[in-house]
Amino acid sequence: MLPKKRLVLTLVYVLTSMFVCAQKFYNKDVNALIKFDKTSEFTIFSATAENLTYSDLSLRYEFMVFKKDSADNTAKSLQGNRFFLEANEKKILSSITLNNVIAGKVTLLLLVYPVLDGEENTGAISKDRIEVTSNKNGQLQLKLDPNRKELLREEAQDGIFLQGLVVKKVLTKSGRDFYKYFYAEYFNKQIKTEKHIVIEEVPGQRRSTRISVKVDGQLVWQFFSQPKKDYLTKMANTALDRSIRYLQQLQKQKQTLTRY
Template sequence: MAVNNKFSIIFLFAVMSASTSFGQSYNADVEAKISMSTNNEFIEITGIALNKSEITQSLRYVLSVIKKNSENSNSAKNDQSGRIVLEPSEKKELSTTTINADVKDRVIILLLIYDINDNIVGKDRVVVNDTPEANDNALQNIMEDNNLPIEPTSNSESKIANEDVNQEGRDGIELSGIVTEDTKTKAGMDFYKLFYSNYSSKNINGSKVVSISEMIALGNNTKIQVKVDNALVWEFFARPKYDYLKSMADVAVQRVNAYFQNMEKNARNVRRY
């Protein structure tokens, strides 16, 4: 028995070392995100996937909730899984679950997203009721099950159940997902409707106002402009054909989403430096 245990430890160390040495990168092309909101009774947990690449992605996901009893060290794990297809720049809610808001046990929430070859491409993790001295066996088991390098849980990754986990450090009131319209023709209005439908379905929910405006151009033509916070991201000459307007709306949504992604990336770089 001792020999087998020793062999298991050596094998586990080898797997961990190999995983670390390859330096696998997560959330580069497909980003996994755990969103949490709370009320008086429950914490609602939602897994979200964002396709940051320019190609359609066929994916599967596993959203795990691992509860560790603080009294007897027993662990209970609940998985929700499924398959999705994400268009370029599309963001989609994957699955939702809840836990009691007054939970006292340590709870690990782990979202893993796999590509078509079953490689992990997206990963996010949140720990509720985390403490530095807490036993990490539950997290270690789930990481081992999915061939992930075992990483220490830092306090920055932890969220405490008795805090408002949906604040994310924001102050005051923030309006998001707003699209304004100032069109002059039926083609302009049709474009606005197509854009807004696509924008809403992808759950982009940008933090800046998106404006759709139409202006008179040369001759009898009109030009449609799409701006984010007064920054021009896309413009084109209007035509009444549905297929043309739909293709322009698709491109405009991709451009707007890319604009918001660059904003978030630049904000993270500023915070890092």
């Protein structure tokens, strides 16, 4: 019996070690995050994914909702699909709305899988999980995954999240249009940062103007303006990608400093 017990213990140790090692690699290349927006009666939960690499990725997601009532009966719903993320892109994948008064418990689980050469039989590379309950006063209670890559400061009970601003300092209609296209994508991607982004337009050459985009005072993109919509849209997308990349670099530096 002794050798068999040792074999079982060894197997348990190996499996546990493999699981712990696998945990370390979650959210390394893709950050899966369930974001939420509370109102007085409802809360909207949005499944999001952010590409943390400089390469385009083909991915698949599963957004699962488990509802357990007071009698321990569980119902499951699932949303999922393939999607594509460009380098440093952030995307909203799906969303659900829950009443703030919940009988029992609701668990939301987001998993993101890579799609390699058309194959989907691979393990998840990114995940997030939230447990939702109501207290005796009918207030929504959220239990977050402790391994979340992003700190949602608006969730802190004793803190205030100061949202960064997208500041407009433009001179012409082209500058105003560029700001509009830039801010629309900034809003759609639900970017939350305390850093300010400044869009500034100054006189340039040959009756043109030069538009620059700065994040926290650092220049990330500049170009000479043109009135064409396609051109300004392309410049807005490029400027936003550069801005996101720089914000990610700042976040990594902050995490490194915190670690040491």
